[in-house]
Amino acid sequence: MADLDLSPLLQRLEGYRPLGRTALLPALHDAQNIYGYIPQPAAEAIGRALNVPLADVYGVIEFYSLFYSQPIGKTVIHVCNDPACALAGSETLFKQIRFQQEMVSPNGPPSSLTIEMAPCLGLCEHAPAILVQGQPVARANRQSWQDLVSGKGERPSSVLGGTVSILTANCGLGHTVELSEYLDLGGYQALRKALNTPSRHIIEEIKAAGLVGRGGAAFPTGVKWESAANAPGDIKYVVCNADEAEPGTFKDRVLMEDDPHSILEGIIIAGYAVGAKKGYIYIRGEYLLPYEAMKKAVEDAREAGFLGNNILDSDFTFDIEIRRGAGAYICGEETALFESIEGKRGFPRLKPPFPTTHGLFGKPTVINNVETLANVPVIIRKGAAHYRKLGTPKSPGSKLFCLSGDVVRPGLYEVPFGVPFHHLLYDLAGGVRPGHHFQAALFGGAAGAFATQDHLNVRLTFEDLKEAGLPLGSGVITVFDETRDLRDICLRLARFFAEESCGKCYPCQMGTQRQLEVMERIARGDVRQEDWQRLQDVGWTMTDSSLCGLGQTAASAILSAMKHFPHLFQPA
Amino acid sequence: MGEPISITIDQQTVQAAAGSTILEAARQAGIHIPTICYHDYCTANGLCRICVVDVEGSRTLQPACVVQVQDGMVIHTRTERVIRSRRTILEMLASSVNLSEAPEIQDLFNQYHSDASRFPDAEPRHPAVIDDNPMYIRDYAKCILCWRCVQVCAEDAQFTFAINFSGRGYETQISTFYEIPMPESTCVFCGQCVGVCPTGALKPKRQWLLEMGYTPDEIMSLTRSQRQRRKRREEISQNPA
Numbered sequence: 001m002a003d004l005d006l007s008p009l010l011q012r013l014e015g016y017r018p019l020g021r022t023a024l025l026p027a028l029h030d031a032q033n034i035y036g037y038i039p040q041p042a043a044e045a046i047g048r049a050l051n052v053p054l055a056d057v058y059g060v061i062e063f064y065s066l067f068y069s070q071p072i073g074k075t076v077i078h079v080c081n082d083p084a085c086a087l088a089g090s091e092t093l094f095k096q097i098r099f100q101q102e103m104v105s106p107n108g109p110p111s112s113l114t115i116e117m118a119p120c121l122g123l124c125e126h127a128p129a130i131l132v133q134g135q136p137v138a139r140a141n142r143q144s145w146q147d148l149v150s151g152k153g154e155r156p157s158s159v160l161g162g163t164v165s166i167l168t169a170n171c172g173l174g175h176t177v178e179l180s181e182y183l184d185l186g187g188y189q190a191l192r193k194a195l196n197t198p199s200r201h202i203i204e205e206i207k208a209a210g211l212v213g214r215g216g217a218a219f220p221t222g223v224k225w226e227s228a229a230n231a232p233g234d235i236k237y238v239v240c241n242a243d244e245a246e247p248g249t250f251k252d253r254v255l256m257e258d259d260p261h262s263i264l265e266g267i268i269i270a271g272y273a274v275g276a277k278k279g280y281i282y283i284r285g286e287y288l289l290p291y292e293a294m295k296k297a298v299e300d301a302r303e304a305g306f307l308g309n310n311i312l313d314s315d316f317t318f319d320i321e322i323r324r325g326a327g328a329y330i331c332g333e334e335t336a337l338f339e340s341i342e343g344k345r346g347f348p349r350l351k352p353p354f355p356t357t358h359g360l361f362g363k364p365t366v367i368n369n370v371e372t373l374a375n376v377p378v379i380i381r382k383g384a385a386h387y388r389k390l391g392t393p394k395s396p397g398s399k400l401f402c403l404s405g406d407v408v409r410p411g412l413y414e415v416p417f418g419v420p421f422h423h424l425l426y427d428l429a430g431g432v433r434p435g436h437h438f439q440a441a442l443f444g445g446a447a448g449a450f451a452t453q454d455h456l457n458v459r460l461t462f463e464d465l466k467e468a469g470l471p472l473g474s475g476v477i478t479v480f481d482e483t484r485d486l487r488d489i490c491l492r493l494a495r496f497f498a499e500e501s502c503g504k505c506y507p508c509q510m511g512t513q514r515q516l517e518v519m520e521r522i523a524r525g526d527v528r529q530e531d532w533q534r535l536q537d538v539g540w541t542m543t544d545s546s547l548c549g550l551g552q553t554a555a556s557a558i559l560s561a562m563k564h565f566p567h568l569f570q571p572a
Numbered sequence: 573m574g575e576p577i578s579i580t581i582d583q584q585t586v587q588a589a590a591g592s593t594i595l596e597a598a599r600q601a602g603i604h605i606p607t608i609c610y611h612d613y614c615t616a617n618g619l620c621r622i623c624v625v626d627v628e629g630s631r632t633l634q635p636a637c638v639v640q641v642q643d644g645m646v647i648h649t650r651t652e653r654v655i656r657s658r659r660t661i662l663e664m665l666a667s668s669v670n671l672s673e674a675p676e677i678q679d680l681f682n683q684y685h686s687d688a689s690r691f692p693d694a695e696p697r698h699p700a701v702i703d704d705n706p707m708y709i710r711d712y713a714k715c716i717l718c719w720r721c722v723q724v725c726a727e728d729a730q731f732t733f734a735i736n737f738s739g740r741g742y743e744t745q746i747s748t749f750y751e752i753p754m755p756e757s758t759c760v761f762c763g764q765c766v767g768v769c770p771t772g773a774l775k776p777k778r779q780w781l782l783e784m785g786y787t788p789d790e791i792m793s794l795t796r797s798q799r800q801r802r803k804r805r806e807e808i809s810q811n812p813a
Contacts, residue, residue, distance in 0.1 A: 040750045047749075053726075053733030054749035055757065062738040062747070069750065328740075345737065350618050350638055503717065503737075503744035506620045507657070510664035513742035517693035534691065541660040544633045544653055545621045552632060 004041055008034050013049040021052050022361075024060055024343030028067055029324060037068040052343065063345040063502075064326035066285045073114035075149060078131040078286070079140075082120035082247040082496060083442065083478050083489050084404035088127035093141045097130075100145040113149065119329060119496055120247035120446075121286055124404035124478070125411045126156040134288035158254050159411030161428050164390065166398050167374045168414045171258035176293045179300040182261040188306055190377035194269045195314040202273040203229060206376065208384035210396040215241055215332070215369030216444070216473045217549070218462055224366055227356035229274045231364035238271045238279040239341075239360060239367040242294075243325050243332040245284050246445035247496060248476035251400040252370035254412050256283070256290035259374075260297035264320065266373030268306065269380060271318045274366050278319060282337050285326040295322055329500035333548050334359075334367045336502065347504045348548035369474070371400055391417035395461035399472075405441075405479040406433045415460070422456040425479065436481035440564070444473025446493045447553035449560035450486070469560070487568050490558050491516075491523040497554040508551030511542040515555060527571045535562065535569065577643040582650065594636035594647060595623060605649055606658065606680055609718035610637045611768060614728050617719060622658055622680070626651045633657060655684065662686040667694035668742075670714045673772030677716075699745060704753035706795050706802075707761045709780045712745050714773035721746060721765035721774060734759035 012030045016023035027050060031042040038061055047057040061067045079085075079094045097115055123129030126138030130148070137143070137153030147153050160172035170177045170185055177185070194202050207222030228236060240263065244252040255263060267279045281298075283291045298320050301307045309317045323341055325331050331340045335349035338360045359365020375397060379387045388396040395417035401424060404410040408430030415424060425431060425438075432438050441451045448471050451458070458468045465472050480489065498516040503509040515538050518531055539555030546552045562569050576587045581594075581603050588597035593616075598605050608620035616637045624633035628646040633653060648654070662681055666688040671677050681688065702710040725732050734757040738747035748757040766774045781791045 043750070053736070053758070055733055055736035055747070058738065058747065058749045059736030063740050345740070350635075498741060501741035503739075503741040504617075504619060506622075506661050506665070506717075509717070509742055509744065510661075510668050514664055514667070514691050514694060517691065517695065521693055537656060537660045538664070540653075541657045541664075545624045545657040545661070546632075547618060547621070547635075 004035070004039055006041060006045055009042055009045060010049075013045065017049050020050055021343035022341060023050055024052055024057070025064075025323065025326060025340065028057075028061060028064075029326065032067060036074065037071050040069075043069075050343070056344075059345055060343065064285070064328050065499075066327035074112035075133055076114045076116070076131075077148070078116055078118035078121065080119075080121045080123065080127070080129050081117040081492070082446070083480075083492055084120075084124035084248060084410075085128040086488075086492055087405050087480070087484065088139075089141050090128040093128050093130070096141075097145070097148070118286070119499060120245065120249075122244055122250040122253045122284075123156055124248055124250055124402065125159050127404065127410070129156070131286060131288075134286070136289065158258055159409070160254075160414070161409065161411050162401075162414035163419070163428070164398050164414055164416055166378055166390075166414065167255065167262075167371065167400060168259075168412065170262065171254055171412075173258065176257060176296075177259050177261065179261060179297070179304060182259070186381070187261050187377075188265055190380040191265050191268055191306065192312055194272055194380050195312055195316055199229070199273045199275065202269065202380065205384050206273070206379060209375075209379040209387045210384075210394075211372065211375050211379060211387075212395075212462065213369055214371035214375070214399070214474065216246065216447070216471070218472065221368060221372055221375075224356060224368070225270065225274050227354075228276075228359075228364045228366045231357045233364050235361075235363045236274055236276040237360045237363055237365040238267055238274065238276045239334075239337065239365055240267050240279065240281040240370060240373055241332065241334065241337060241367055242281055242283040242287070242290065242370050243329075243337060244287070244370070244474070245329040245332050246447060246474050246476060247493070248402055248404055248442065248445045248478045249474045250402050250404075251412055251475060253287055253290050255370055255374055255400075256287070257293050260290075260293045261301065262374050262377055263294070263370055264297055264301055264306070266368075266376035267320060268311070268318055269376050270366055270368065270373065272316050274364075276366070277317055278321070280341055280360065281320060281322045282331070282341060283322065283324055284331075285324050291322065291324055298322060328502075329496075330502045330548075330550055333550060336548070337367070338365070345502070347502050348550070350547065371475075392459075392461050392463070394463045399460065399475055401460070401475045401477055403429050403477050403479070406436060406481040406484070407431070407479050408433055417461045418459050420456075421451070421458050421460060421477075424460065424477075425456070432479060432481050436483060438479065439482045439484060440480045440486060442478040442480070442489070442557060443476065444471035444556075445476040445478075446496050447471070447549070447556055448473050448476065449556055450564055452564050471556075485523075486561055486565055487519075487523045490561050490568075491519045493557050494519040497550070501550065501554070505545075505547035505551060507542045508546045508548075508554055511538045511546075511551070512554050514538050515542075515558065519558070522569060527569065529571055532562070532569055535559075577641060579641050579643070579645040579647065581647045588641045590641070590643075592641055594625060594627075594634070594639050594641055594645075597641050598636065598647075598649065603649060605636045606683075607637060608677060608680075608716065608770070609720070611718075611720055614720050614723050614768065619717070619719060620661065622661055624654060624657055625649045626654055659684040659686050663688065663690040664694075665716060667691040668696055669716050669771070670696070670698075670711075671716075671771065673714060674716070674770060676770065697742070697745075703777070705755050705759075705761070706777060707763065708766050708774055708776055710746070710754075711773050711775065714771045715746060716771055716773075717744055717746075718770060720768040720770070724764040724768050725759075729764050730760070730762050732758050732760050732762070735765070 138156035336346040497512040618635035623636040626648040
């Protein structure tokens with residue numbers, strides 16, 4: 001400890017000092033980059049520079065799973081442990097990497113490697129996926145140990161499909177579409193058009209298009225914007241929620257990596273519409289490549305005058321700051337995300353008040369998902385009427401679906417709302433893997449529900465899925481063939497929520513743990529008579545009484561499995 | 573508090589001041605809603621959810637301690653959903669925490685016919701007692717994470733900021749900076765955290781030692797070295813030479 005050189009950190013802290021507590025996560029990221037973990041004297045220096053109580057600094061370090069208060073290996077490997085990667089053998093992969101590590105250093109000094117199981121890394125179409133020092137590796141089970149640890153593993157490239165390409169028009173080209181190319185493809189024309197239109201008309205256009213949020217809650221975007229625009233106050237914010245962490249979801253990652261400017265354009269238009277001068281993009285800590293792509297895009301856009309003062313010679317001034325999360329699914333919950341930007345533990349807030357009046361820093365805030373914002377330039381460029389030509393009256397436009405699991409061609413599919421599930425699964429994605437047939441699919445991720453054979457004809461719209469008791473959520477569909485043990489899948493989902501519960505309210509803090517403990521025994525085949533009522537009571541208590549959406553959906557998939565496959569939860 | 577408004581609680585029409593919470597309105601009407609984490613002089617955070625009630629038109633149950641009454645609100649405090657949540661939360665608490673010194677929570681157990689051994693697989697939280705200062709001990713096996721100690725240490729009273737959290741989810745625990753001993757933290761030993769603790773997780777050291785069977789004389793000699801060390805420290809700081 002005595003020889004810890006604080007000078008590189010102190011240098012960084014000079015820049016953060018005026019920002020105060022909101023710079024806490026960036027400062028902790030820096031400390032960890034410099035020292036490999038966050039030593040106590042570094043945390044102390046950060047607390048003093050940003051005027052944050054030291055106990056709070058520690059509380060924040062402890063909340064986020066990518067921050068380490070103790071020394072770890074020089075190389076960190078995260079192995080995804082959630083359904084899609086588990087189906088592809090992630091558990092074996094984890095054991096193999098561990099075994100290899102022990103072989104490399106049987107008695108000598110431990111190899112400087114930390115290997116951890118991780119929640120869904122958003123690389124489900126490349127399962128089993130791992131991160132090596134934050135860099136993604138696809139199909140890690142087919143690669144040699146040397147390649148993996150030396151960072152020579154296969155880089156994932158976007159796998160796109162579907163029948164339309166509107167949101168994904170610039171995706172899957174094999175590279176990130178940078179500013180000049182984006183402009184050639186008609187980029188920033190929507191912004192130019194928007195800046196010549198009264199902001200009220202922009203909101204009317206979004207409302208007329210019938211755009212609803214793509215993050216899972218399906219709230220009407222135009223209504224949200226209008227509410228923030230009408231809220232009293234001069235300081236307002238737009239936040240892009242890029243904390244994509246719902247197991248099975250990877251659409252926002254592909255959009256950010258392949259076409260970052262389309263998202264920026266959406267954010268800038270949103271800022272203009274609601275009267276904000278500042279926007280934030282909050283990207284989950286595991287998404288290093290999307291972070292780098294968005295960072296470059298923001299810099300290029302600023303350079304070219306699409307951000308900053310008097311954008312495109314208008315009166316509109318707007319800039320964007322990018323924030324990285326640090327390993328916490330809960331920060332995808334909008335108010336927890338605000339807390340995180342403010343430099344706190346990601347505890348969700350009580351609602352009301354709602355973000356449109358009391359959001360980031362207590363100011364009126366519009367917070368939208370990445371895919372939602374990617375729809376904005378499309379709507380503005382061609383108009384609401386044109387946008388509504390696709391989809392159904394209640395679910396207009398196109399939707400991105402993240403297909404993974406036991407399908408022939410896992411990937412990101414863009415289809416108009418209203419196509420039947422079987423069309424997506426069999427005609428577009430090639431069906432269930434050869435020699436097998438469909439058993440179930442998980443719609444909406446860990447917070448979702450299981451679909452069965454009976455649901456194959458369901459049309460993929462908000463209204464049809466609601467009627468069928470399935471959530472559209474963020475567009476996740478994880479497919480399981482007849483060989484898969486759904487108890488094991490339920491166990492993984494239970495473990496995911498127990499790991500990711502923030503611990504604020506009692507039902508979720510203890511309910512996710514009790515649910516996990518019961519599922520662990522059930523997955524071993526030891527099912528007891530009383531388990532049914534135990535899971536129902538814990539599940540409904542979380543659903544009815546939890547403080548936020550995480551707890552309210554933490555039993556959703558298991559309760560749906562109990563409904564469709566009751567025998568799995570009853571003694572033989 | 574604004575103009576009185578009219579609401580219905582359990583079929584009873586109740587007048588309540590606009591801006592008051594459901595809990596306050598119910599109390600005034602003599603209707604009992606149980607609470608655990610709530611404290612009259614701490615910021616209410618809606619953590620324990622024992623006070624949840626059924627509000628017509630709401631998708632989920634609503635925490636009475638923080639939700640404000642609205643004109644015409646129809647509230648049911650003892651529906652089957654409400655009872656199920658309260659009973660299950662109590663059962664989960666009993667399987668997580670040592671509630672032996674929480675008589676109010678034990679009373680609730682009887683009222684809601686909770687079964688303390690409902691979860692045979694449950695792994696309780698049982699960290700070791702922290703005895704790191706002469707004033708109070710911290711027995712977090714008894715901690716129900718009501719947050720009161722963290723709040724009175726911060727903006728609710730003392731502005732000392734000695735404690736926050738470690739871990740998250742089920743593994744959450746109250747902690748100092750890097751778990752340093754309390755005397756090395758910013759703690760001023762005001763004792764307010766001990767005063768608001770509802771479960772005996774924080775306890776005056778003297779009481780703790782008495783409960784363990786030590787006599788007052790033994791306690792004096794046990795803590796003497798600590799007191800002398802402190803005295804010496806004070807002398808040195810006053811007289812560095």
